[in-house]
Amino acid sequence: MFIDIDCAQEKKYNQNTYGDYFLSKRYPQSGDLIAVLSDGLGSGIKANILATMTATMLLKFVEAGADIKTACEVIMNSLPVCKVRKISYSTFSVAHCSEDGEVRIVEEGNPNFVYISGNNVVEPPYTVIDSDTFTNRHMRVYKLQLKLGDRLIFCSDGVTQAGLGSPELKLGLRRSGLIRFLLEKINDTPDISSSELAKFVVRVALNTEADRKAKDDTSCCVIYYREPRRALIFTGPPYHQEKDNEYAHEFYNSDAKKAICGGTTANLISRELNIPVYNNVRSVGKLPAVSQMEGVDLVTEGILTLTKTYEYLENGFNDKEKNAAYDLMQFLLSSDCIEFMVGAKLNQAHYDPNLPIEIEIRKNIIKKMAKILENKYIKKVTVRYI
Amino acid sequence: MKKTVVKICMGTTCFVMGASELQELEEIIPKKFGNSVDIQGVTCLDYCSSCSEAQAPYVLVDDEVINKATIEKVMEAIERKLNNGQE
Ligand code: FES
Numbered sequence: 001m002f003i004d005i006d007c008a009q010e011k012k013y014n015q016n017t018y019g020d021y022f023l024s025k026r027y028p029q030s031g032d033l034i035a036v037l038s039d040g041l042g043s044g045i046k047a048n049i050l051a052t053m054t055a056t057m058l059l060k061f062v063e064a065g066a067d068i069k070t071a072c073e074v075i076m077n078s079l080p081v082c083k084v085r086k087i088s089y090s091t092f093s094v095a096h097c098s099e100d101g102e103v104r105i106v107e108e109g110n111p112n113f114v115y116i117s118g119n120n121v122v123e124p125p126y127t128v129i130d131s132d133t134f135t136n137r138h139m140r141v142y143k144l145q146l147k148l149g150d151r152l153i154f155c156s157d158g159v160t161q162a163g164l165g166s167p168e169l170k171l172g173l174r175r176s177g178l179i180r181f182l183l184e185k186i187n188d189t190p191d192i193s194s195s196e197l198a199k200f201v202v203r204v205a206l207n208t209e210a211d212r213k214a215k216d217d218t219s220c221c222v223i224y225y226r227e228p229r230r231a232l233i234f235t236g237p238p239y240h241q242e243k244d245n246e247y248a249h250e251f252y253n254s255d256a257k258k259a260i261c262g263g264t265t266a267n268l269i270s271r272e273l274n275i276p277v278y279n280n281v282r283s284v285g286k287l288p289a290v291s292q293m294e295g296v297d298l299v300t301e302g303i304l305t306l307t308k309t310y311e312y313l314e315n316g317f318n319d320k321e322k323n324a325a326y327d328l329m330q331f332l333l334s335s336d337c338i339e340f341m342v343g344a345k346l347n348q349a350h351y352d353p354n355l356p357i358e359i360e361i362r363k364n365i366i367k368k369m370a371k372i373l374e375n376k377y378i379k380k381v382t383v384r385y386i
Numbered sequence: 387m388k389k390t391v392v393k394i395c396m397g398t399t400c401f402v403m404g405a406s407e408l409q410e411l412e413e414i415i416p417k418k419f420g421n422s423v424d425i426q427g428v429t430c431l432d433y434c435s436s437c438s439e440a441q442a443p444y445v446l447v448d449d450e451v452i453n454k455a456t457i458e459k460v461m462e463a464i465e466r467k468l469n470n471g472q473e
Contacts, residue, residue, distance in 0.1 A: 263397045263429025279427035281394050283406045288396045291429075301429075303398055347435065350399065 001148055002228030002336045003033050003097050005378065006195035007221040008202040012043040012158070013213035019047030020156045020219040023055040025063070026378050031099035033378075034062055037221050038092040039110060039156040047090075047217065054079065054090040068096045069129070069141055072106040077133045093154045101146040101225060108139040111160045114153040114179055115144065119187055121179055149190075151197070151224045153182060158218030159201060163208035173208050194222035228380070230256035231335035235302055236343030236362050237268055238386045247386055248272035251341060252295060259331050262302030265343065266291060284323040298331050300324040303350065306365050313372050337380045338373060342366050344385050390423045390467050392460065393446040397430030400443035404455075408443065411460060423464055 007022040019042065024035035038055040040047030054075065061071035072094060079089050091109025105113065115122045124144050131137035146152075155178065164172035181204045186192065192200075201220035206212050234251045238244055248269045251258065260266045263279075270277045270293065277299060280289035287308060288301040301324065308325035309332070312318075317326055332338060342362060366383055373379040392415065394408050415423050433444045433451065441453035447463040 267429050277429070279396055279429060281396065281409050281412050281425060281427040283396070283401070283409055286406070288398075288401050288406075289427075291427075301396065301398055301401065304401065347398070 001099055001101060001146075001225045002380070003099065004194045004224040004226055004336065005033065005035055005222065006193070006198050007037070007219060008195070008198035009217070009219040010158075010202050010206060010214045012217050013215065015044045015217075017045055017048045018219075019043040019051060019217035020158070021048065021051035021055045022219060022221055023059055024221075024378060025059060026374065026380065028374065028380055028382075033095075033097045034059060034068075035095045035097070035154075035221060035223065036092060037110065037154050037156065037219060038090050039158075039217065039219070040090045043217055050090045054092050058092065058094055062094070062096065068094050068104055068106050072108065072139055072141075073129060073131075076108050076131050076137055076139055081134065091157075095152065095154070095223060097146075097223060101148075101150075103142075103144045103146055103152065103223075105142040105144065105152075106139050107142075108137065111155055111157055111175055112140070113155075114175070114182060116151045116153070116182060116186060117147065118149065119183060121183070146225050148225055148227065151186070151194075151222060153178075153197070153201065154221040154223075155201065156217060156219040158214060158216035159205045159220055161216060162205035162214075162218065163210070164215070166208075166210050173205060177208075178204075191226075194224045197224070198222045228336040229334065230254075231259065231331065231338045232256040232341065233259045233261060233332075233338065234265055234269070234341045234343075235261040235306065235366065237262075237264055237345045239344040243386070244268055245272045247341065247343075256337075256339070257331070257335060258296045259298040259300070259328065260293070260296055261300050261306055261328065262343075263288075263291075264347070265302065266293065266299050269293075269296075285319055285321050287323045287325055290324045290327060298327055300328055303360060303362060303365065306362070306369065307360055310365060310369050310372070313369065313376070332373060332379070333377060335379070338370075338382075340366050340370065340381070340383045342383060342385050389421075390419075390448055390464060391446075392423060392425045392464065393428045393431070394425070394455075395429075395431045395433075395442075395444045395446075396427045397434065399430070399434035403442035405443035408445065408455060408457060408460070411457060414457065414461070415464070418461070419464060419468065422468065 011018045019040045021038045026033045036055040038051040040050030093107045093110045096104045126140040126142045161172040198220045205218050266277045278292040282289045291299040305324045309328045312329045370381040373381050443455050445452045445455040
């Protein structure tokens with residue numbers, strides 16, 4: 001199963017930074033994912049630093065091999081207490097999810113998460129661990145087994161307390177109000193992505209406020225177990241030409257969404273499988289236009305388009321016209337698992353000093369791209385050199 | 387009469403060496419020659435590696451290879467072709 005995760009946030013009205021902090025990391029080797037949502041005391045910079053610190057420490061701890069229960073216990077016992085308000089510096093929720101659906105969760109101070117399976121809310125059992133050092137501090141520990149289609153929704157108290165004190169909602173939206181909205185939304189759009197659902201929750205919270213201004217930092221993180229959307233990108237001719245046919249078939253027969261990046265690569269597949277490619281003379285912006293081939297979702301030029309796409313992934317799309325690199329970026333971002341088949345044959349002509357621009361080596365640009373897709377966009381990426 | 391086919395290489399090498407400037411041919415050619423000439427974009431024709439990348443961009447007018455192609459050179463070549471055809 002694929003773990004679709006995203007977080008949406010709104011900062012407290014009139015503050016210039018977020019007092020909640022969300023952090024997540026995927027570990028491609030084990031297929032695990034760790035997510036942390038922390039709410040720092042107060043708002044603004046101070047809260048931001050507290051939340052960031054808590055979340056980062058937790059993640060580093062777990063990364064270093066501690067199980068989350070132990071890691072959380074250490075943090076719970078050591079987080080200082082605010083001298084003025086006598087409450088913890090920050091609260092947190094941590095989820096350690098594996099691909100097979102096993103999820104371990106620890107919460108300290110944040111509102112209880114919501115577990116939705118099908119169209120029902122499940123209230124799973126938990127154990128409570130009290131802090132050795134602070135009497136009023138304890139954490140809830142869960143161990144769950146999720147199925148395909150299940151969701152977990154985590155929020156900061158900005159969500160559950162939205163609307164607090166208003167004539168209609170004296171106690172705010174509360175968890176029950178949140179659940180009502182969630183079930184309705186999931187009923188309407190059962191396949192809604194984590195990113196959309198998280199945004200929806202934050203919108204609901206804002207709409208609940210009388211003047212639509214967040215009274216507290218408001219965050220929602222959604223974890224959704226679903227069938228992965230796969231993408232396969234073929235770029236560059238294989239090193240051994242006699243394997244062209246084999247790879248062309250493998251590519252074409254895959255049930256993933258498909259893209260070809262490279263004119264020569266497109267020709268090769270067209271030749272091996274006897275499917276015509278239609279090329280355009282037009283270029284858009286500074287890139288050759290996309291071509292068409294039956295059965296392939298996107299066909300672009302190679303190295304220039306890849307280089308540009310990487311730039312967009314890094315800095316965001318900022319050109320006037322939607323070019324081939326924009327299409328490729330959309331293609332990548334709308335998938336969860338991305339596999340690159342990278343032909344290792346070099347195109348000598350690209351490395352001539354006479355060319356007016358410097359052209360990157362395909363392997364390098366793919367490496368960089370894989371990294372940014374993994375780290376910034378939390379995709380699962382595999383690269384295969386052929 | 388058989389149509390003349392113009393193939394403009396849109397491969398990476400040709401593109402960075404100036405093929406993007408050639409896209410205007412898509413408008414100029416029909417204006418001048420009506421529909422007696424077909425125009426297509428193609429992927430790397432392999433001349434960049436087998437001949438020389440310094441000679442890119444490449445354009446094919448039927449079977450004639452034009453290197454360091456410019457709009458003028460391509461138009462000339464087409465004219466030559468059409469005139470020969472008439473003789
Ligand atoms: S890119 Fe035009 S011949 Fe290779």
